[in-house]
Amino acid sequence: MGFYWIWLGVAAIFAIIEFCTVTFFGLWMAIAALVPAISSYLCPHLSVVMQLLIWALSSLVCAFIWVKWIRSKPIVHIESAIVGSEGILAEALEPGKIGTLLLSRPIQGKQEWMCCSDYSLARQTRVTAIAITENDIVKVRASSSLKEGIK
Template sequence: MGFYWIWLGVAIIFAIIEFCTVTFFGLWMAIAALVPAVISYYFPELAVITQLLTWTFSSLICAFIWIKWIRSKPAEHIETVLIGNEGVLADAIKPGQIGTLLLSRPIQGKQEWPCCSDMPLPRQTRVVATAIMDNGIVKVQSSELLKNGVN
């Protein structure tokens, strides 16, 4: 008996998980569940353990592709995407001190970025990324100051 409908259900569950998150990991696992679905559709006599091994193997391949894809972006692409994003400071920071910027959506798989500012900013301040320094630290400025036209 073919279990392709169960694998389709697994793919749908992972797709729903992906809609609730923004990591793209659920999408890759849904794609991986489609592999044993197609195989079990064409070969319904295939053992369940073989289907599970197929899903495990395709999940590992999809996870490997996902990790390679998400880490393969050059730094200049990260800079163009990161600059202008608004986030919240996890810690209060002073000039010359490194803090943590929390973004609402991940960029290159990261929601937390090291940051600095030219002026003291309290914890939970809404900030905007204005530049990325050579050492990978994001320079931030209060979004209120930017709205008021202060650079």
């Protein structure tokens, strides 16, 4: 029997949902519905229960991939957004230690970032982000506006 047409219809419904919502979740579920469509086309005697099991497993795999993909943070974009940003240290910072940087504007929804410095900096020092490490730790230095004000 032609169950693959039903699965193609399910994939089309999820694709239409994706066009209406633009969340990318419908796209992954449409891809997941294509797996049992192909399976039932290649093996027409596959039972409905087995097709539903294939769809459930492919949906879980696609949902897992979607969650991993949506949560991945491209370091290049974070670095370009954070380097040059100014903030204030929440606590004193010693070389080799990790502190907390409070940014004046949030980046990727976060206003607090872990930070480090090559120099000792007092609490509430205005600092500028100069780099970001692989561990999302922001390297900071005292702001030039602060240094000019001291002179």
